[in-house]
Amino acid sequence: MRRLLLAVFLMVFAFCGYAFAQEKDFIVIGTTDKIVTLDPANAYDYLSCNIIQNIMSGLVDYKPGTSEIVPALAEKWEVTPDGLVYTFYLRKGLKFADGAVFDAKAVKFSIDRVFKLNGDPAFLLTEVIDKVEVVDDYTVKIRLKYPFAPFLSVLAFTVAFPVSPNSYNDKEFSDVGIGIGPYKIKKWTKDVELVLEANPNWYGAPPKSKMVVIRFYENAQSLRMAVEKGEVDVAYRTLNPEDILDLKKSDKVRVYEGESPVIRYIVFNAKKEPFNNVDVRRAIAYAIDRSMITKRVFRDTAMPLYSMIPMGMWGHVDVFPQQSREKAVEILKKVGYSEANPLEIELWYTPTHYGSTEADVAQMLKLMLEATGIIRVDIKYAEWATYVEYFEKGIMGFFLLGWYPDYLDPDDYMWPFVHSSGSPSLGSFYSNPKMDELLLKARQISDEEGRAKVYEEAQKLLAEEAPYIPLWQAKQYCVAKPEVKGILLEPTQIFRYYLIYK
Incomplete structure (x- = not known):
């Protein structure tokens, strides 16, 4: 009884915290995701980045609902004919949420800080930026190492968002979350609740709701219960297909329901036996029936995928084969495997990071592979922190992963995966000089048609060598009370809280 009374008291106290705001002035969003960090220099998971996208902004942004790059903290920009120098002209009179002045020095400080701290997403800038120069208080130049066609799209990602020099330093990461965005942080209780309030220093139109309360739920079941009880106005990421x-x-x-560029795939460690044999990788690719996964596990809330570049994005080509158990068996027998000498492998997955369906996916893959009669699969799992450590250290040879876009460009679905500088971070350790040459060439071509031709060749090479196997492409889902308006499911995967109201 004492515990019950305490729980009731806490609930009343929490409610009273929002008593100053009328119900229509705030939105409650429920999610099963967790915030890892609110430092743009280190954030590289979906929810962390999405929160940052609502409390900060970049020099450029995507026009809501599109993949079109538009001005944000920069009013305009110029690019030299050789594509090596970008000059940005900044908005004047802006302040960070802590009152610090926004100027060219703050932009340089923020990008230089990414270089010095070298967090998870730093490579997006360090691989292409040569240096940042302050021209005057409101003009900044960014010099590149080589022409890089998707550079503006990269600047629209959170790693490039300016932070306040008064609240950050270049010696350590920080979760203070001080930028220039439609909201600012009012209160954060980790893994419980995050409260955002409208930022008076925001230069754009005021947020549709004065406050956003984000509540964190343990799993899809508890989030669904919150929806059915009316505890949340919006549920976004992640409910089960059922x-x-x-x-x-x-x-x-x-x-x-909306389209999504989120993809799921299998990774092979190309340096680890037996997956260092391309025929083993190709045989496994033939043995997998993607449609069975999307129908039985996801109830058609996902779509089979036959390339690492998602469907709907320019440059996409279906290059991986349809299932052929006979072809899989034929290839494996040619390299010495048989019913008497089966291929014995471990398949790894992580049980909570991608939702409760992950175990079902692993079991279905096991059934498909063992249906060949000459593959034996032992399923292993590890929680996310251990899982990341394992694949970065090359411990796992065959495992499931997923990808949320950093920027909307085929480069983001090829370079980190199959360029020799990117593949180790995803645990594949794949390296091919021909692939490196193609991807660098595609980065330096300015026109979309020319780049698409190069990406087609690169995707075909990817399918031939199969260091990854694309499995499915997700759809976006959001559940809301009927009176909630302004929900926009974008191709960029940005969920803009400031457009939502009731």
């Missing part, structure tokens, strides 16, 4: 289908039948909520 939840989505059931809630579509309800007249108490509205289910939003």
